[in-house]
Amino acid sequence: MKHMPRVLIVEDEPAIAELLAVNLRHSGFQPTWAMDSVTAQVELDAVLPDVILLDWMLPGESGLSLARKWRADPRTKAVPIIMLTARGDEHDRVAGLDAGADDYIAKPFSTKEMLARIRAVLRRRAPEQAGGSVQIGALLLDSSTHRVSFEGQPLKMGPTEFKLLHYLMQHAERVHSRSQLLDRVWGDHVFIEERTVDVHVKRLREALGAAGPMVETVRGAGYRITAQPVAPAPTTRAARVAQAPSTSASAS
Incomplete structure (x- = not known):
């Protein structure tokens, strides 16, 4: 709308x-x-x-x-x-x-x-609402047509997630605190808790699918979008076992 x-x-x-x-x-x-x-x-x-x-x-x-x-x-x-x-x-x-x-x-x-x-x-x-497109890696956002695609495939997301993504992409690689994002993305509202940002970041990652890891959490600081997300270290027991050095079974 x-x-x-x-x-x-x-x-x-x-x-x-x-x-x-x-x-x-x-x-x-x-x-x-x-x-x-x-x-x-x-x-x-x-x-x-x-x-x-x-x-x-x-x-x-x-x-x-x-x-x-x-x-x-x-x-x-x-x-x-x-x-x-x-x-x-x-x-x-x-x-x-x-x-x-x-x-x-x-x-x-x-x-x-x-x-x-x-x-x-x-x-x-209103320079932030200017038309045009912005691209990071294979992620493309076109504000004039209100469309987002990753590797040529269209993505669907709500208006708040779109606005959040637009702002992050316009300021790629920079870390933004929750309060900064509230001010820039939700600036026309007053009584919104910072946890609201976390909820919409989660929804944004889900909407981005394979591009979700591009939206990174910077512990203690906030969020940023990056073209080269850091692969998360494996944390499951199966992953640790897979990475452990193999022991010789030929003891006999």
């Missing part, structure tokens, strides 16, 4: 918020409305949006103050912010951008302009 970008609308005027939400839904976005800073923070704590439309003039804490606060928070600092305001002179635009906004739209504005600006900031902030 195609990802519908989430847009958090922080706007205290219901008529404007509803107009924005309707146009966003019709254009393939998933809008959420917050009418003040408190509600906006609750929404952000629940799920990170892909972009924030932030009104400058809000009851209580201003949009300018919110932008500064969210830019200072490691969890929200990368979320694109577009300021919406009736204050359109150069001084105010500079103040909005200095506070951390990625773009600035002065009211009144057309919905076409708003949609174009949202798409522009999403393109700038």
Whole structure:
């Protein structure tokens, strides 16, 4: 299923918020409305949006103050912010951008302009989702067609496993901790335990089949994908017996 970008609308005027939400839904976005800073923070704590439309003039804490606060928070600092305001002179635009906004739209504005600006900031902030293919050895992932193959044979996997594999392949041979993977692969969710990573790595290895050993566990550090997996040492009793030096049976 195609990802519908989430847009958090922080706007205290219901008529404007509803107009924005309707146009966003019709254009393939998933809008959420917050009418003040408190509600906006609750929404952000629940799920990170892909972009924030932030009104400058809000009851209580201003949009300018919110932008500064969210830019200072490691969890929200990368979320694109577009300021919406009736204050359109150069001084105010500079103040909005200095506070951390990625773009600035002065009211009144057309919905076409708003949609174009949202798409522009999403393109700038989403290099990991860029199309194209990446290959490690005989393992090939094509993000534009959402297909994975190993030695020419197609592999089936779920969307989370695909995203996890894509990220690992883009950073081959590097070791990633569970928390790093949660941040990069599950970044739009908040309350996920690190054990979740282990579950999806297990599913990914199962989906990869013969290529599963390419996803290595680095003890005490995390996971990595490598073109030359280390063959595991035999641990079974039968394997140890097979490797033991043979003793002469001709004692008689």
